[in-house]
Amino acid sequence: MLVEWLSHISFWMWFGIGLFCLIIEVFGTGGYFLWIGISAGTVGLLKWIFPNLSWEFQLIIFSLIALISAYSWWLYLKHKPSTPRQSSLNQRSQQLLGRCYIVSEAIVGGRGKIKVGDSFWMVTGPDLPEGAQVKVVAVNGMQLQVEAVENQSVQAATLENKVSE
Numbered sequence: 001m002l003v004e005w006l007s008h009i010s011f012w013m014w015f016g017i018g019l020f021c022l023i024i025e026v027f028g029t030g031g032y033f034l035w036i037g038i039s040a041g042t043v044g045l046l047k048w049i050f051p052n053l054s055w056e057f058q059l060i061i062f063s064l065i066a067l068i069s070a071y072s073w074w075l076y077l078k079h080k081p082s083t084p085r086q087s088s089l090n091q092r093s094q095q096l097l098g099r100c101y102i103v104s105e106a107i108v109g110g111r112g113k114i115k116v117g118d119s120f121w122m123v124t125g126p127d128l129p130e131g132a133q134v135k136v137v138a139v140n141g142m143q144l145q146v147e148a149v150e151n152q153s154v155q156a157a158t159l160e161n162k163v164s165e
Contacts, residue, residue: 006055014044014058031077035069093139096121100149106130107146114146 021037043062047053096116104120105113107128113120114134125134125146134146 003055006059009047009055009058011044011047011051014040014047014062018044031073032070035073036066039065039069093121093142093144096136096144097139098136100133100135101146103128103130103132103134107132114144 018037018040021033021040025031025033025037039062042065043058046061047058101114101116103112103123104115107123107125110124110127112123112125112128114123115121122143123134123136123146124140124143126148128134128148133149135149136144137147138145
């Protein structure tokens with residue numbers, strides 16, 4: 001019964017198996033069903049091009065492509081460096097490090113404000129008048145620590161920050 005079913009398998013069946021494996025891959029199987037699905041699609045394409053392809057040859061091709069591609073994927077993942085990068089995604093204050101801004105509210109007694117985009121940020125640093133140019137050097141919670149910088153070196157950076165915001 002199984003041999004009879006296998007002898008009548010069409011290219012649509014292979015495409016269906018491939019699509020099913022790709023749908024399973026969406027749920028996060030680590031890439032293995034991707035390669036099995038691609039293997040099934042490849043056999044379906046071969047069956048479409050060569051309609052008289054025997055079921056034995058179809059299974060051999062499918063098995064070889066699936067095993068080779070899955071093993072290659074495993075080797076790739078094994079040798080791929082898995083050190084997670086420190087991301088500043090959703091950590092806006094971390095993204096501000098090293099950028100230069102103009103003091104919006106004078107820094108008096110070590111506290112003041114700078115404007116970043118459309119919002120104001122509390123800053124700590126040396127006493128500076130409004131309009132002074134500062135560079136963000138550290139983040140302490142929701143406060144930015146700044147230091148004064150010279151006008152010539154900051155003008156381009158300040159302009160760049162205004163454009164990027």
